[in-house]
Amino acid sequence: MTSDDAVLPAGLPRQHAPENLLQQYGCGPIKFNGSNNALYERHLLFDNALAPSEAGNRERYEAAARSVRDILSQRWQQTEQVYSRENPKRIYYLSMEFLIGRSLSNNILNLRLEPLVGQFLKENQLDEWAILAEEPDAGLGNGGLGRLAACFLDSMASMQLPGMGYGLRYEYGIFKQTIVDGWQQEQPDNWLRRPDPWEVARPQYAVAVELGCSFEVRGGSLKAITGKPSKLLGIPYDRPIVGYGGKTINTLRLWASATPDSFDFQEFSAGEFVGALAECLTAETVTRVLYPDDSTSMGQGLRFVQEYFLVACSLADLIRRFRMNDSNWNSLPDKVAIQLNDTHPSLAVAELMRVLLDHAGLGWELAWDITNRTFAYTNHTLLPEALEKWPLQWFELMLPRQLQIILEIDRRLREEVAARWPDDTSRAERMSIVEHGGRLVRMAHLAIVGSHSTNGVAAIHSRLLRDVTVRDLAELYPERFNNKTNGVTPRRWLLLSNPGLASCITNAIGDRWITKTDDLQRLKPLADDGEFIAAVRGAKRQAKLRFTEWLKSQGGIQVDPDTIFDCQIKRIHEYKRQLLNGLRIAALYNRLRESPHSDMPSRTFFFAGKAAPAYHVAKFIIKFLNNLADTIDGDPVARGRLRVVFLPEYSVSMAERLIPASDVSNQISTAGYEASGTSNMKFMMNGALTLGTRDGATIEMAEAAGEENFFLFGLTAEQIAASQGWYSPWWHYENEPETHAVIDLILSGHFSRHEPMLVDALRNILLAGGDTYRHLADFVSYMEADLRLQSLYAKPEDWTRKAVLNLASSGRFSSDRTISEYASEIWNAKPCPVL
Known part of the structure; x- marks a missing residue:
């Protein structure tokens, strides 16, 4: 400013x-x-x-x-x-992730203390960035799911909605990522190693969580003991969520697990040291790490316990708060709205029923009506592996009462389906909460049946969810399905992250846009204003210099700010198609080798993101990208023209610097696979142009700004779906010359010398394995879109004009708009001003 x-x-x-x-x-x-x-x-x-x-x-x-x-x-x-x-209706947001980033700078901004803090730092000759860098990024999330939850909390507080987040206080984040010889390596992310000045322990509100089994050490391993119930203790830690202007400060409550007794003193005194501490170790393990390795049954079991622990603690806490003002259980849906952020907290449906049946003494029909009107569910994925299914035997072992309730919900659901479709015997099996063939509990089905609202997070995602993924349930409950396109907070992702651009906007239209992002539409006429265009270009240059200086100071990496900054930063997954981007870069490199004197603009390609520890294909993709970087760097023909940089340990703090500096945003997921995407919105809000497929929220963003201001390419979701059963990547390999040349170059080992395992993995992904995510089907179209991008970048004023039109259209993708829709259309919640 x-x-x-x-x-x-x-x-x-x-x-x-x-x-x-x-x-x-x-x-x-x-x-x-x-x-x-x-x-x-x-x-x-x-x-x-x-x-x-x-x-x-x-x-x-x-x-x-x-x-x-x-x-x-x-x-x-x-x-x-x-x-x-005032006892307003309160919103409780249950999420396994909250990717909140650093808090000091964000809280100073939202409290509007910058003048005071700036004066203080100047008079005491303190280095602002050195101090801010001491705060670790809180290890409470991994990707878009957790960052969305953090943006939503910011919006609720800024809009003075009585909201509260519930999550887990992971001692370690997912992991710290380093790159060794091109391969991802994982180390513990002990973000709580030093005291966290933002959290406040509330042991007086501790919650006891009962499990149907206990744990003992036998033969050096931890074993579950049936018939011997045990308890975990949930200790709440609160963090302030400061609304813009400091009028409302809501709370994020995180639960840490402990045991009611530290250890068995008698067993310890007798010399059984490990056995005496087994229960304590088990309890502390529950919130030890975000996303335990799910490639083993033990890792999956720990995840199951984590999810129940979150649900049990949070429901006990919010019910305690509700009962302080209301003795009538019938009024719970009028005073409490619980939003389930994806399938992870779905056990809340069975847990609330247990409380209402066993503790409140309500009958089934009334308890079910209260439960249904209290819960709402957000689905974030169409991928089958992310629609959790838990073994029935785990419920039998740890949560037997909740299993009884789930089976009764399922029985009644089957009866309802049979009455509605008496001649369709297979429908009930498809819709059932319990998948009898594999004795699994379908958690997404439980969430849909147990809530009054199920929403997707982009128009295409909500349609596919309703028409394909859970079509039968949508036909039974059509009134429950709706769309709420995601959004991001403009406070962190523009005002804080990009002060130069924020200043341009404020100078042009005032500062109302910070909380009323529809005001950004007023920038559209300025897309033809030479003075404003020059100011926006200056802000982009400033952001690029700021990022390059930071990158050099952090890791000694030097990049040229005069090159196009072309970015793809997100979780590494086959459907997000970082490998397709790698094919594009390999093709551009091959063109340079063939025509060294071409007028191709110089570019720096940035990648960042983590692969799940057990996701070996994603790790191969990271290795390939790093090999690509090394090969291009070592070739005099391409050096200085093309540069690939894989940035390890992607975080909110890194994104706050890289996104404002970026010229191009790659949103290239296989159409029909990305639920929404929120990094695409952050890039748009910072004036980057999108190179992307018609997938997720990118479709709506292109509609808002005009498709002529995007570089769209590739098959649609309908075309992808229609290709199932007959698609062959070999046709593209055999009939498209550049596709053939690039695949041959890769499979020759040019980027992977003496690494046959990597070559074999790439061959399997792209050809032998059938190219599940249609890399080759979209490759030629991707390259054509890239040529349009290069041509436009050669015309700086035309490029910036499109960037301004994107920025002016980004207001719709504010989390304030999303939360306003949740509040009015799902939660029926209103602001409660703190005067």
């Missing part, structure tokens, strides 16, 4: 802002500035026993974060007091 007025809370006179601002947050006369650093110095002294001159950057970060937390704490407490007094 270029003016002080743009960053100060509305209604505050600029000359009195610092003092009044702190009083607003309950800090009285304390001044957070260079002459009186009471908050900051107090934390250095009393938390670390250090004088300011003795503090390192880590201690400075902790003191700064705790100072900001002091400023917001009274407002945080006041928010909860208002909710308790």
Whole structure:
């Protein structure tokens, strides 16, 4: 921002802002500035026993974060007091992931404390970026699912909706990714190794979670013991979720697992040290790591326990809060909306029924009606492997009462189906919650049957979900299915991440766009304004320089900011088709080898993302991309013209720097496989142009901005579906010259010398295995779209004009709009202002 007025809370006179601002947050006369650093110095002294001159950057970060937390704490407490007094309908968002990123800079922004903090840093000669870099990215998520949940919490707080997130306090994130000889290596992500200044432990609200078995150490292994129930203890840790302007501060409550008793003292005294600690070790393991390796039954079992632990703790907590103000169970759906973020928390349906039947003493019909009207379910995927199915025997072992309830839900569902379609005997089996052939419980079916709303996250995804994936259930409950296209928060992904571009926008149309993103439409006429176009180009240049400087300081990697920054950053998966991007780069490289003096523009291709530890094909793709990078770097013909960079340890913090710097966003998933995508929205909001397929939310984004302002290519979802059964990648290999040449180059080992295993893996993915994700079917179309991209980039003003039109159309893809639709159409929840 270029003016002080743009960053100060509305209604505050600029000359009195610092003092009044702190009083607003309950800090009285304390001044957070260079002459009186009471908050900051107090934390250095009393938390670390250090004088300011003795503090390192880590201690400075902790003191700064705790100072900001002091400023917001009274407002945080006041928010909860208002909710308790006004008793509004409250929204509870259950998610196994919350990819929240770093909190210090985001909280300073949303509290609008930048003038005060900037003054403080300047007067104390502190390095802002060195201090911010000390905060680890919270290891609470992996990809779009968790980042969406974080954006939703931001929007709820900014819109003054009484919302609360529930998740797990993973001691370790998914893993830290390093690249060794081109291969992904995983190390523990101990993000909680140092104290987290944002979290507040609430042991007084601990929840006991009962399991139908216990665990003992036998023969060096942990064994489940049937007939001997056990308990886990859920300890809540709260984190503030600051709405923009600091008016509402909601809560993200994370559960850590423990055991009611630390260990068996008698067994320990007798020398059975490991056995005495078995129960303690089991309890702590539940929230030890995000996404345990699911290639083993033990890893899958731990995931099952994690999901129930989240559900049991969260329901007990929100019911306690509900019962403080309401004694009538019938009013639960009027006061509580529970959103299940994907299938992971689906056990909540059976758990709430258990509470209503066994503790509230309600009859089945009433309990089921309350349950159904309380829950809503968001589906995030059409991939069969992500629609969880858990073995019936695990329920028998650990959750026998919940299994009884699930079987009764299933029996009643079958009766309903048989009454509706008496002559269709196979329909009930397809719709059943219990898949009898494999004795599995279909968790997505449980969530759909047990909730009043099921939504997809983009128009095409919602249609495919309804018409294909769960068609039978949609025919039974058509009124329950709806679409809520995802969105991202403009506060973090534009205002915070891209201050240069944000300043351009504010200077042109004012700052209302920060919370009213429809205002961005007012930029459309400026797409033909030379002065504005020049300002936007300057902001992009600034973002590219900022990123290249950061990249050099972080890993010693030097890239040319004058090249096209062409990005694909997301979880590594075959359907997201990083390999197709690799084929494109190999083809461009081959063209340069054949025509070294061509006028091909210079480009830097950035990849980032993690492969699941047991997903070996995804790891082969990472290896190929790194080999591609090394080969091109070592060839004098391509050096300086093409560059491939795989950035390890992709995170929110990295995305905040790379997305604003990017010129091109690759959204190239196989049509019909991507539920929505949210990185595509972040790129669009930062003025990058999309090179993509008609998949997920990209379709709606292209409709909003005009397809002429996108580089679209490839088969549609309908064409992909129609090709099942007859598609052959060999036809493309044999009939398309450039496809043939690129595949031959790859399979010759040119990029994988002395690595036959990698060559065989690529041959299987692309040819021998049938090319499941249609890389070769879309390759020629991809290359044609790439030529259009190159041609446009040679005309800087025309390129920037399209970038402005994309930016101006990105307001619809704000999470504020998405949450507004959830609140009015699913939750029936209204704002509860904290005055």
